[in-house]
Amino acid sequence: MQMLQKKLQVEAIQHGSVIDHIPAQQGVKILNFFKFTQTNEKVTIGLNLRTHNGKEKDLIKVENTFISDAQANQLALFAPNATINQIKDFKVVKKFQVQLPDSFIDVFSCPNSNCITHNEPVATRFYVRKGLHLKLKCHYCEKSFSRSFFKELD
């Protein structure tokens, strides 16, 4: 496995998930996004790690936690090229690249404080407008927001 061929910058885990190829500066956002700072499981984090092509990346490893495809795709908002490795007995059993979904349902609260969704029994829904300037458009209030407005799971 690629991860064990060279000296690891971050210790290997036995069972759990590794989120790799997070752009530098986004690792902490992703920690907060998944509330990994609030778990009792072992979390190892590498920030600004040097990659083999000279760029920097962040990395997160969480023991005994398996990130679903849907959750992985949500983090594509912050880390479009991230990969998820699922580890069992120190071996990578599944590896996949995240893909930005077409919509986010029941994930974020609307940055528009006057949006009806704040006090009503509905799941929020945002449509993803991909492209140079990624935007999320609220299904209800129809306003569009850049990703910097979305910090964490509702």
Place this chain on the structure above:
Amino acid sequence: MMNNPLYQKNIISIADLSRNELELILQTAHSLKQSPQPELLKNKVIASCFFEASTRTRLSFETAVQRLGGSVIGFDSGGNTSLAQKGETLADSVKVISSYADAFFMRHPQEGAARLATEFSQIPVINGGDGSNQHPTQTLLDLFTIYETQDTIDNLNIAFVGDLKYGRTVHSLAQALSLFNCNFYFIAPDALAMPDYILEELDNKNISYSLHQSIEEVVDSLDILYMTRVQKERFDETEYQHMKSAFLLDAQILNNVRANLKILHPLPRVDEIHKNVDSTPYAYYFQQAENGVYARQALLALLLTNQFQTKL
């Protein structure tokens, strides 16, 4: 007989309507204006719920219902009702009211309210204005007025004047008109320019537009001059005094305009259209307001009956 495409549909956002559906609404409005149908909605009850007051829109809508023979239930200014005072969710209010009526017209101070209502309503919902978001029936009456006075909506020269940044009506009208082939002229102070996201949408549809600093610059080339008010509160006093004349309309600049020019305004107008314009053959803002009744009648007719089909 097949249902018309709008039968039992919700009317929430202008962006939801195709060019064909817009044309159907305009043709139906025209038909009802020419040949009233005072029994079309006999035995129908229409809910008119204004969670935020708007006398103009409410009167226009309720007249539309009554002139088609329907009855109205509802309220003006939801703040006085037990709905607001007892803290009921909009979702619950909509569930109850929609069990009484055949269609639900609503205005609400929060964006997305009408869209939310569609999830809890068993009857068609018509958005009468949701915060700063949409006001589709205003756009429909604007389009109907343009269609009525120009016999077409294609290839017109249309100017939008005033507050193009915060003006819900101009955004919506520009978006609707982008389905047709018009040339736009945007006349506004820099601080109140048409927002970039609208300009991008126009670019994506290859709609031509230009930006100008005064009405006088372009008025002789126009078919439609759509005026809105620049709120002086948005500027400091000297700045406002210095620039306002470029965006106010006075009859003296109308000497060489096209014979078919029509001047529109969503009302209320303050000083942005001088009273001396009212008596020119170009003033059409009061007839435009009257058209609100026919545009709203057209919606009700299409949502609730099958009598009007596409005529193409």
